[in-house]
Amino acid sequence: DQQVKQNSPSLSVQEGRISILNCDYTNSMFDYFLWYKKYPAEGPTFLISISSIKDKNEDGRFTVFLNKSAKHLSLHIVPSQPGDSAVYFCAASDSGGGADGLTFGKGTHLIIQP
């Protein structure tokens, strides 16, 4: 059973506009959330994270929002740039749960159109 879900396999956004990538989770023990970006033939790179004690974290053009009651988080990219075209993975973990690591979603392929 998928504990982290990214329901949109792909998303197309015009350059300069806002990209919003969504992620839902089912495990109420998750308290730490991360977004990764992956280009083809490369390993994923860490983008931004958020702890469950916060509802927003911002880093430059990237902002992650967390809605704990809805078990939902989203990544906003403003403004979107061509280099943002990549697969984005949402990941979650239970910081008190031992050595189980991160649980990843299946990814959303973001395409930025000129």
Place this chain on the structure above:
Amino acid sequence: DVKVTQSSRYLVKRTGEKVFLECVQDMDHENMFWYRQDPGLGLRLIYFSYDVKMKEKGDIPEGYSVSREKKERFSLILESASTNQTSMYLCASSTDSYDEQYFGPGTRLTVT
């Protein structure tokens, strides 16, 4: 900068061969992980290790084994490669098991 390196970027093996994928990290991380990435399936955890000589099964350990003899090195072994093990293999390491993981560049393995 954290560096995670993988022994090969591309590998082609025949069915039935024994395959070794090596991963080395230079940040003295306790935890190391092996994933495979397939289209539409995301990143699936094969095995992880939280200490030298320790290993834990992930979500899809069947057909794989691992070895961690030194802290910096984590090896993934395909005992008898099969065509359904054709995939992108990604190694990662982290300080804390729940925290940010640093990934290597990946190995694209093709089994024919």
